[in-house]
Amino acid sequence: MTAMIELANAEKTFTMHLQGGVELPVVRGVSFHADPGECVVLSGPSGAGKSSILKMIFGNYRCDSGRIGIRHHGKVVDLATAEPRQVLSIRRSTIGYVSQFLRAVPRVATIDVVAEPLIVNGVAREEARERAGGLLRRLNIPERLWTLPPSTFSGGEQQRVNIARGFISDLPILLLDEPTASLDAANRAVVVELIAEKKTKGVAMVAIVHDDEIRHLIADRIVDVTSFAAAA
Amino acid sequence: MSELSSLDNDQPLLVAEGLAKNYGRLAACRDVSFALYPGEVLAIVGESGSGKSTLLQLLSAQLAPSAGHVAYRMRDGVLRDLAELGEAERRFLFRTDWGFVHQDPAQGLRMGVSAGANVGERLMAVGWNHYGRIRDTASTWLERVEIDVGRIDDAPKTYSGGMRQRLQIARNLVTEPRLVFMDEPTGGLDVSVQARLLDLMRNLVSELGLAAIVVTHDLAVARLLSHRVMVMKGGRVIETGLTDQVLDDPREPYTQLLVSSILPP
Numbered sequence: 100m101t102a103m104i105e106l107a108n109a110e111k112t113f114t115m116h117l118q119g120g121v122e123l124p125v126v127r128g129v130s131f132h133a134d135p136g137e138c139v140v141l142s143g144p145s146g147a148g149k150s151s152i153l154k155m156i157f158g159n160y161r162c163d164s165g166r167i168g169i170r171h172h173g174k175v176v177d178l179a180t181a182e183p184r185q186v187l188s189i190r191r192s193t194i195g196y197v198s199q200f201l202r203a204v205p206r207v208a209t210i211d212v213v214a215e216p217l218i219v220n221g222v223a224r225e226e227a228r229e230r231a232g233g234l235l236r237r238l239n240i241p242e243r244l245w246t247l248p249p250s251t252f253s254g255g256e257q258q259r260v261n262i263a264r265g266f267i268s269d270l271p272i273l274l275l276d277e278p279t280a281s282l283d284a285a286n287r288a289v290v291v292e293l294i295a296e297k298k299t300k301g302v303a304m305v306a307i308v309h310d311d312e313i314r315h316l317i318a319d320r321i322v323d324v325t326s327f328a329a330a331a
Numbered sequence: 332m333s334e335l336s337s338l339d340n341d342q343p344l345l346v347a348e349g350l351a352k353n354y355g356r357l358a359a360c361r362d363v364s365f366a367l368y369p370g371e372v373l374a375i376v377g378e379s380g381s382g383k384s385t386l387l388q389l390l391s392a393q394l395a396p397s398a399g400h401v402a403y404r405m406r407d408g409v410l411r412d413l414a415e416l417g418e419a420e421r422r423f424l425f426r427t428d429w430g431f432v433h434q435d436p437a438q439g440l441r442m443g444v445s446a447g448a449n450v451g452e453r454l455m456a457v458g459w460n461h462y463g464r465i466r467d468t469a470s471t472w473l474e475r476v477e478i479d480v481g482r483i484d485d486a487p488k489t490y491s492g493g494m495r496q497r498l499q500i501a502r503n504l505v506t507e508p509r510l511v512f513m514d515e516p517t518g519g520l521d522v523s524v525q526a527r528l529l530d531l532m533r534n535l536v537s538e539l540g541l542a543a544i545v546v547t548h549d550l551a552v553a554r555l556l557s558h559r560v561m562v563m564k565g566g567r568v569i570e571t572g573l574t575d576q577v578l579d580d581p582r583e584p585y586t587q588l589l590v591s592s593i594l595p596p
Contacts, residue, residue, distance in 0.1 A: 117587055158573065159579055183558065183572055183573040183576075186573055205530055
C-alpha cells in the first residue's frame with residue numbers, strides 16, 4: 100500500500116461486565132484509507148463512533164477484529180495486533196494525536212509541554228523550545244504565560260497549547276479530534292493554516308470536526324461513519 | 332538520546348517465566364511470565380492481597396520462587412538466571428545496577444545519619460573513596476530531587492515524608508542503576524506531595540532511560556509513570572497491555588471494576 104493508514108473491516112464492541120455483560124457494539128466493517136498529504140474527515144452524528152475510530156488508530160482502544168495498517172519506518176504494521184512496544188514506537192515516530200483536552204502534567208512549563216515531543220525524538224532542547232515558542236506565538240499565547248504550567252489556563256488557551264504540542268512534531272500521521280472546538284475565529288484560521296502546511300509536507304491526517312465551515316476548508320475526503328454503524 | 336536508543340533496544344533486560352510462590356496451600360503468585368525492556372516502565376496494579384508485592388519480591392531476588400525463574404541481563408550483555416548468581420554478582424545488582432524504593436522511606440534510608448551520608452554510602456559501596464567527590468555528587472543529587480542542599484548534614488528523621496521519599500530516590504539513583512523496583516512509592520504521602528513526587532520520578536526515569544517496575548494500587552500513578560500495566564487478582568495476571576489502553580478500554584470484569592472505582596477529579 101502507498102497509504103499511510105489503511106483500515107480494513109475494523110470492529111469494536113464494548114462488553115460492560117459491570118452491567119451484566121451488556122454488549123455495546125460501536126462500529127463494524129470500518130474500511131478507509133488516508134494517503135500522504137491528505138486530510139480525511141470523519142462525519143456522522145455524536146455517538147456514531149468517530150472518536151472510537153480515532154482512538155483505535157492510535158492504539159488507545161483495542162480493535163476486536165479487522166486490520167489497522169500503519170506505515171511505520173517504511174513498513175506496514177498492523178496496529179490491531181501490534182505489541183505494546185511497537186505501539187509506543189509508532190506513537191513516538193509516526194502517529195501524533197491531538198485530543199480535545201490537554202492532559203496536563205502538573206508543574207511542567209507550557210513551553211516544555213509543547214517542546215516535549217521534539218525532545219523525545221532527539222531534537223536539542225534549545226531548538227525544540229524555539230520552535231515551541233514560534234507555534235505558541237502563532238496561536239496567540241502571550242509570551243509571559245510560557246513559563247507557567249498550562250493547568251491554570253482557560254479552556255481555549257489549554258486547547259491551543261494542546262494544538263501546538265500536536266503540530267510541533269514532524270510525524271507523518273496526525274489524528275485530530277475536534278481541534279477547533281473551543282477556539283475563536285482568529286485561532287480557528289491559524290489551525291486551518293497549520294493543517295494546510297502539514298498537507299504540503301505530506302502528512303496524512305484523519306480529523307473529526309463539527310464545524311461545517313472548517314470541515315469544508317480542510318477536508319480532502321469525507322468518510323461517513325454512519326455506514327459503519329454496528330446494529331445492536 | 333538515551334531514552335530513544337534504550338526503548339528501541341530489542342533485547343529484554345529482565346525475563347520472568349512461569350513464576351509462582353506458594354505459602355503452604357496459599358498460592359500468592361501463579362504462573363507469571365513477561366519480559367521487561369531497557370527504558371520501559373511497567374506498573375503492577377491490583378488491590379491488597381492480589382500478589383503484587385510478592386511478585387515484586389520474586390522479581391528482585393528477595394524471595395525464592397516455588398516455581399519458574401527470573402533472568403536478568405548483566406552489563407556484559409548475558410542473560411543470567413537470578414537463582415544461579417554468585418554472591419559478588421548479587422551484591423553488584425543490589426548495590427549498583429538496581430534500585431529499590433520502599434513505600435516507607437525508613438526501610439530504604441538510615442534515619443539517624445545525614446542525608447549526604449545516605450546518598451554517599453551507595454557510592455562508597457561501589458568503591459568511591461574521595462570525600463570531596465562523594466559530597467559533590469551527593470549535593471548534585473539532592474538538588475535533582477529538589478532538596479535544599481543546606482539540609483545535607485541533617486538526618487532524614489528531621490525531614491518531612493515527601494522529602495524522605497525524594498531522598499530515598501536520590502540514594503537509589505546515585506549509582507546509575509538500569510532497573511528500579513518501586514513498592515507503592517507515593518503510598519503514605521499527601522496528594523499534593525504525591526503530584527510533585529510523581530512528576531519528579533517521571534522526569535528522572537525518562538532522562539536516565541531507566542527501566543522500572545512499579546507496584547501500586549493507585550491507577551493514577553500507573554497512568555502517569557508507566558508504559559505498560561499488568562493487572563493482578565488472586566495471584567494471577569488477569570490483564571496486561573499498554574497503560575492507556577488497559578485503563579481506557581479495560582476488558583476484564585475486574586479491571587473494569589478497578590477503573591470504574593476511581594472518583595472523578
